[in-house]
Amino acid sequence: MRRAEGGYTLVALLAMMTILALFAMALAPSIQQQAQREREKESIFRGEQVADAIRAYYINRFQTLRLQGDQALPSSMDQLLEGIPVQGGAKKRQILRASAAHDPLSPNGEWRFVRPRSQALIDFQRAILFYAGNLVPTPQDRQMAQLQQLAVPMITSVLNTGTDQKSSDSSSIDDDSSGPFVGVSPRNKNKSVLTYYGIDELDQWIFTPLFRQ
Template identity: 40%
Template sequence: MERTATRIGRRGERGMTMIAVMAIMVITTVALLAAAPSIYLQIQREKEEEAIRRGEEIAEAIKQYIIHHNGTKLPESIDDLLEGLPQGTKKRMILRPSAAIDPLSKDGRWRLIKADPQTIARFAKRIQDYNNGLLPSNSTQLLDRYSVVIVNSLNTESDDDLTAPEDFDDSTDNTPFIGVASQSRSRSVLTYYGVENHSKWVFTPLFRGGGAFTPSVRPGFNPGGNPSGPQGPGSPSNRR
């Protein structure tokens, strides 16, 4: 009888242990599911921060390329920037190989933005709106020849023209370009000049004014319990 009671007791203990293990597994699973969105957003934010850093580096490389050619020539591929610029018997590197890769695009290739009003005027309008109606000047007069037509376009086109659906030019090579953008069309975690869409982030040396822009976090993003709302200089404008 004692042996039988002992066996029953042990079975009961095993059953309770199994129930406790299952309860812990359920709690752990629920906790992981609850944390998953926050982890995803944090990873996405880090990718976007890296994309902005690389895009800003390309914008600076484009400026250096234009200055070297006295404003008369634009690069036609990312390779033109990677090759560097002649400096005596050597070449001065103006772009790191890692910056040539877009971390947001599936194939890692940047979309090349042509220097024409139809392509870049919309981004210039977003900068103007973000900057309280003022469009920043260029950091060098050698860029003015590429921006004057765009500025004139802003002054002549209606708001309806500038807010109409955009054509998505997916050129990634062999075209003169004044900036780059991602091929990703996803909504972003960060904002760039108030813009919350990867494909509409244009990294260009035009309209830089005081220099590079620090991205902010769009309202409502709250990874890891950090205060929600915009971070960095200024508040993001409405989604565009």
């Protein structure tokens, strides 16, 4: 009798373990998606900090050195991390946290730099136009508004065809180039869980001060 009861207990235990395993397998995709969502939120948070730092760096160079256009833009992440001079002082003001210089979505943690007048930037502008109903946000800062005109050819409208069109390989255009950059983008070609200005491809997200009011 005891052997029979022990057998029933073992069968019940195995059945429960099987149910728990199936339950865990069912939850796994949801857990992975939630983890990806959190990484994307962090990438957006850090990317917009980089965009703010580019803006601060550019305005400082414009005001103190009377530089504009490409000459006033940063050409390395280190320049943003070093900060900008404080008027009348020897110290520099921090404009970018060290953690924001790394992208949680990129395999190597490095941002892809987006250059002025690049195809990637033009495609991003087109996506914003499509998302915002043919309205491109214009920066309130005079310096940023001027830079917007210099850094990206303006598109007045896009056809409402149900999709925004972009070049076939715009995400790789800036990878091997050097020089000033006006934004950053993840080095990740996967689809996103979240959307950024309606964009669901990670390597098409661009964080730049050019379209921020």
